[in-house]
Amino acid sequence: MGAIILGTGSCLPEKVLSNHDLEKLVDTSDEWIQSRTGISTRRQSGKGEEAYRLASVAAQRAMEMAGVSAGEIDLIIVATISSHMTMPSCACFVQKELGADRAFAYDINAACAGFLYGLDTVDKYLRSEREKKVLLIGAETLSSRTNWEDRNTCILFGDGAGAVVLEYRDGKQGIVGSNLFSDGSLWNLLYMHSAPSCNPDLVQPDNPGSFMLMEGREVFKHAVKCMEGAILELLARENVSMDSITLMIPHQANIRILNKLVSRLGIEKEKVFINVQKYGNTSAASIPIALDEANRAGKLQPDDLLLVCSFGGGFTWGAALLSW
Secondary structure, three states, X not given: OEEEEEEEEEEOOOEEEEHHHHHOOOOOOHHHHHHHHOOOEEEEOOOOOOHHHHHHHHHHHHHHHHOOOHHHOOEEEEEOOOOOOOOOOHHHHHHHHHOOOOOEEEEEOOHHHHHHHHHHHHHHHHHHOOOOEEEEEEEEEHHHHOOOOOHHHHOXXXXXXXXXXXXXEOOOOEEXXXXXXXXXXXXHHEEEOOOOOOOHHHOOOOOOOOOEEEOHHHHHHXXXXXXXXXXXXXXXXXXXXXXXXXXXXXXXXXXXXXXXXXXXXXXXXXXXXXOHHHHOEOHHHHHHHHHHHHHHOOOOOOOOEEEEEEEEOOOEEEEEEEEO
């Protein structure tokens, strides 16, 4: 059929940042955060836990499960918006850490939808280069891109990485299809400035710093509507019913977004994997972290039908179906 996942892995920083810890930083409370986001804790990177290091550990765990060595990897893609350097890419640092000498490597930036975009890219790549093996990673250290004085955003985000190893195989298993979208006209509802320009003619006068800014209510409305539309269109195109879905792993953004989406789709809550309460919103790392947890917990069996969906800055969003 196409690209199949051979192994999954994840890596979370050691430090747990609780809602009570945030009460000491901004005017908020554990009850306020949980009632609006569903988040109790999130992870925060410390020394030696840059995005590429988290990504490398997650990748090693995925390769161990897959029984694949670093020398067998042909391509490394990292989805991230929070690499510790702009250049080289996070993926190139992962290549160095793993010793994957024969692989070529690059990053993609599609915010929270980055891993989904990566799945689609890898599937199309492997359909033309069927003998290859690919490492796809979502890795974020959003604590380095968060305004810790803004209670509307600092309560949401966390750090972590998730990874999968993929190869092409004939048969029923693999990526069934994907449905991806973007709308750059709505960029100002969720965005992050770059570092100030060194060219005075290109200085952005309204650049407050390279951290995330968000219009939460507007993002909520667009996120639910867009993900619902992408999912329903994909299911119709692939002639798959909602009842056929074994497990749904949505982007772990906010429990209210997830609950609204689940309600509108009419999917049973027992079929939806949620871990936002533990890790918060880890952007591109969200789905692969949840996927690894679900996989290691035995929630996915051969031939199960997996639905994943996400929405992020750009705007970027979409859905994908996988036969496990």
